[in-house]
Amino acid sequence: MAEKKKSIWKFGTREVVFAAIGAALYAVLGYATNVLQLPGAGNVSIRPAVVIPMFFGIAFGPIVGFISGFVGNILADLLSGWGFWFWWDLGNGIMGLIPGLFAGMIVDYKAVKSLLLGELSVILGSGVGMGVASLSEMWVSGADMNTVIFANFIPSFVSNIVNGLILLPILMVAYAAVVQRSGRN
Amino acid sequence: MDKIDPRARWIFSFAFLLSATMFWNATFLFIFFILAIIWYYFGKTKWKETRHGWFLISIMLFSMIVINTIITGGGAGGVVPPGGHVIWPQKFTIPLVNWEINFGLTVERLWFSLCQLMRLGGISLIFLLIPYTMDSRAYGATFHGLGMPDNVAYTMELAIRFIPTLARDLSVTLDAQKARGYEIEKVKGGIFKKIARIAPLLVPVTMNAIIGSEDVANAMDLRCFGQAKRTWIYPLEYHWWDYALIGFSALMLVGSIVAAHILDLGGFWTPEWFMNLFA
Known part of the structure; x- marks a missing residue:
């Protein structure tokens, strides 16, 4: 496959549709698993669907990744009746945006280097995204730093990186086959 | 209200x-x-x-x-x-x-x-x-009215429209995989195996959605999406x-x-x- 430089900040018609698909997928899959609350952790649930914004970021760039996470989390929360929690939506958006920053470096989605970059982006994205969302609890619910770290950040970060590290390479390898078959990237 | x-x-x-x-x-x-x-x-x-x-x-x-x-x-x-x-x-x-x-x-x-x-x-x-x-049909017009760019506001509206389709695809895929012996409810195995068990459901739904979205993008391009200022079906x-x-x-x-x-x-x-x- 010929190496070519991708523009990661483009947001044309295809990106609009991919962002909408990513957000809807995240909402549907997130809704299906939103009831699995982590015991003792405030505002945190186990969602294998977190891999969707990460994957859409890696595949289609940071804007698509951000919208998939941000809008998808809003829709998943609205569908589950959770209401609207802006900072957690923003955190989920960042979780898709940071992997998107790696999109320009990835051409062959099943190459070992690409998979390792993907895994790195999962750790960075989850760390920054959940960090921002968890810190918001200091402002909204008045929690101290210990509570923020142990009740919000660690449960959400660990849950998200475990889901992301396992599922992202599977989606990347599957997408490599789709790209090869369709001839588009 | x-x-x-x-x-x-x-x-x-x-x-x-x-x-x-x-x-x-x-x-x-x-x-x-x-x-x-x-x-x-x-x-x-x-x-x-x-x-x-x-x-x-x-x-x-x-x-x-x-x-x-x-x-x-x-x-x-x-x-x-x-x-x-x-x-x-x-x-x-x-x-x-x-x-x-x-x-x-x-x-x-x-x-x-x-x-x-x-x-x-x-x-x-x-x-x-x-x-x-x-x-929910007014979400796009609402966010556009609150200052979001047309593309981003329309993404929100499009995402809401995709939800029923994707929920149906998820349900059909789950049934099809179950017919092949897939057991999502299986309690055996650790947390890693349980997460990996989601893959037979996640991969086909995601890949089919991406392949199908090419048609939607082409249809939007043919209707000159993004070429001029957008109007909304439900004006506010x-x-x-x-x-x-x-x-x-x-x-x-x-x-x-x-x-x-x-x-x-x-x-x-x-x-x-x-x-x-x-x-």
């Missing part, structure tokens, strides 16, 4: 969120809480519709207030000063196992948990109402009551900034009468 413009409702909701989170003073939080109850009442939602949402919110409130504030004290650490008037034994031993528990519940922490209940309860009342009372129009609500929201926000940051009235304090209850 249905007659209020969705843009005015989002503005009010955000102004409420920003205003309420400036205070730990119970008097102000009580006013916000009453305001939220009145707002929620105007939504005219039925318990049958919202009970699932309230169940999830009560789990969150239990975790934040009972576990984090009352039992462990962590939730109060950032606001309630250390020390205080202990009303529950500092230490007690669990019979039979002889475990020593350092509990030390104070009057201040108990009052803080009431403040948390009013603040988080008020925010929940305001935002829980949105999915039950706002027409402000009425006098919407302006009144936006004005009230602005007043609430400015008043809160003045009270909390200029007059310094936002801080946490425990009233004397509450202290006397435990004297």
